[in-house]
């Protein structure tokens with residue numbers, strides 16, 4: 001037997017017991033006649049004391065991160081540490097074994113480590129020994145367990161779907177896997193189990209879920225992983241409200257169980273409302289600062305920027321009228337960044353009733369400025385920002401400025417969670433370069449009104465919904481098309497010939513011939529949900545073995561070349577000038 005207890009469980013009630021413990025040597029302190037060691041395992045830290053005959057020996061032959069087992073007596077500590085559960089006791093060691101020595105770790109394993117990200121990723125198994133990362137892995141497990149409990153209690157079955165599937169042209173780029181036994185043919189890794197979960201509904205499974213790995217070969221941005229995990233769900237015989245209610249229950253339950261935080265009932269916004277009020281389809285509702293449209297109120301004053309604009313709107317930042325020239329210039333630079341792309345920013349400092357400093361003094365009288373401030377619901381002391389231009393672009397830019405002001409005013413507190421649903425999304429998105437429509441969600445999402453889809457596809461709305469928390473899209477789903485004719489029409493609008501549609505999705509269209517029930521579902525970003533619950537920006541901290549920003553695993557050094565023999569078996573040759 002290696003241990004009678006773990007390193008996190010002995011307390012004053014165990015004083016006098018003879019125990020055996022095993023773990024890693026975290027800290028070692030030599031006090032002259034005795035050595036103190038903090039022995040660490042997954043459960044905690046216990047202080048060991050090596051004295052008398054063990055002193056000399058343990059001084060030289062035990063090093064940091066050695067794996068040891070000890071036996072000894074539990075005694076009360078004179079110098080108590082009330083911060084940890086075992087802090088009132090220590091073990092007077094009477095014998096020990098070195099189970100395995102260790103090289104000195106390349107970085108310290110404290111929460112505040114001296115190891116940079118690259119080094120920590122190369123030695124991720126050491127990084128995970130750090131309490132802060134270990135806690136994240138534990139949180140991930142707890143979340144998975146809550147999800148499984150809630151969904152199982154509600155009649156969902158966890159069903160696995162294949163990882164080796166077929167490449168389809170919609171969505172992101174697929175990762176492909178060559179098939180040795182089918183020369184020249186390739187599998188693709190699933191971007192999501194979308195069609196399989198729909199087939200499970202046709203198969204009569206009624207309620208499905210899966211905590212499932214998904215793969216998307218997208219250009220990597222900060223905090224995007226080529227493989228990530230979804231909580232993927234599907235239900236039969238449901239309306240949009242049934243799905244929303246079921247999963248609002250799930251998310252609320254998770255926040256209560258894991259954070260002890262009741263979010264209350266979620267607000268609901270249509271896509272148009274979200275864009276109009278917050279300039280984004282994933283609003284952060286931890287603070288107000290809504291956009292107010294003033295297009296019709298401010299035209300006709302010979303101010304070209306306004307007179308030429310399709311849309312003009314403003315936001316009001318509370319108590320910021322004292323902002324300096326420099327602070328305002330910083331914000332002008334912020335909105336002009338290429339990612340935001342605004343051409344300028346107009347401000348009004350509402351210093352007092354009928355007393356303003358603004359960048360449009362030349363064009364507007366004090367009364368007119370007062371009217372604008374009133375329209376935007378600002379009060380004395382506020383700083384008003386106005387943007388003008390093409391509608392959607394201006395809304396988005398103002399939405400970004402709103403978030404930036406939220407950051408500056410510290411209104412985006414990580415201990416508050418405000419979930420909401422966004423509904424009534426556009427069904428399609430027009431792509432100017434390709435001169436065709438793409439499905440905004442995916443091609444299996446049902447339209448709200450089939451006649452609008454036929455007559456004016458750009459205006460068609462979808463039975464689709466997103467779950468947003470604190471400005472981050474956490475999940476999305478839709479009520480699906482279950483009628484083969486509508487599905488065929490949808491493929492047609494998306495520019496597939498009948499032949500192509502059959503080649504790519506014939507299995508689904510065929511299945512629709514055999515009694516497909518009305519169905520709908522949703523998928524949540526599991527990694528992102530972990531990060532939100534853990535109060536972190538980075539999903540990488542919640543993945544045991546993540547990839548870096550270039551999609552590389554620095555520990556196992558992947559991706560990597562394969563041998564000539566493997567290539568030959570697959571009939572693949574790499575182009576000589578291929579980069």
Ligand code: ASP
Nearest residue numbers: 192194477478521522523
């Ligand atoms: N499969 C979809 C996605 O990955 C989610 C859904 O519609 O259920 O975005």
